[in-house]
Amino acid sequence: MAITPKALFDYATEFAANAEREGKSRIYPTFREVAKRFKVTHDDIEAACDDWDQSNGYMQPAVGVRSGAGVAAYQHRGDCLVEAYS
Numbered sequence: 001m002a003i004t005p006k007a008l009f010d011y012a013t014e015f016a017a018n019a020e021r022e023g024k025s026r027i028y029p030t031f032r033e034v035a036k037r038f039k040v041t042h043d044d045i046e047a048a049c050d051d052w053d054q055s056n057g058y059m060q061p062a063v064g065v066r067s068g069a070g071v072a073a074y075q076h077r078g079d080c081l082v083e084a085y086s
Contacts, residue, residue, distance in 0.1 A: 002040060002044045002047065002048070003034075003038045003040045003044050003045065003048050004048065005048045005049070005051045005052040005053070005059070007038070007048075008034065008038075008045065008048040008049070008052075008059065008082060008084070009052060009056070009057060009059050009084050011029065011034065011037065011038075012028060012029055012034070012059065012082045012083070012084035013057070013084050013085060013086065015027075015028065015029045015033075016028055016084065016085065026081075028062065028081040028082055028083050028084070029081065029082050030078060030079055030080065030081055030082075031045050031061070031077060031078050031079070031080045031081075031082065032078035032079070034082055035078070042077050042078065042080075045061070045082065046061060049061055049082065057084065057085060057086040058083070058084065058085055058086075059082065059083070059084040060083055061080050061081070061082060061083070062080060062081040062082075062083040063080050
């Protein structure tokens with residue numbers, strides 16, 4: 001079962017809104033959390049991000065972090081985030 005880009009965008013933006021309201025430091029869902037919620041693979045998540053129409057808002061995988069002058073990539077694919085916002 002694949003996930004639709006719209007379903008992923010709706011889930012990721014709602015997840016982010018809830019996290020912001022609760023004052024959490026990480027506001028986007030991980031691939032692992034999305035895979036568990038929708039019972040899909042990491043490939044399905046990437047495909048949904050690739051198929052998303054960017055004119056409807058931004059949605060892409062975040063594969064690392066940037067802090068000041070430093071950058072780091074996530075070691076595990078499941079730790080990547082689904083960054084989505086309108």
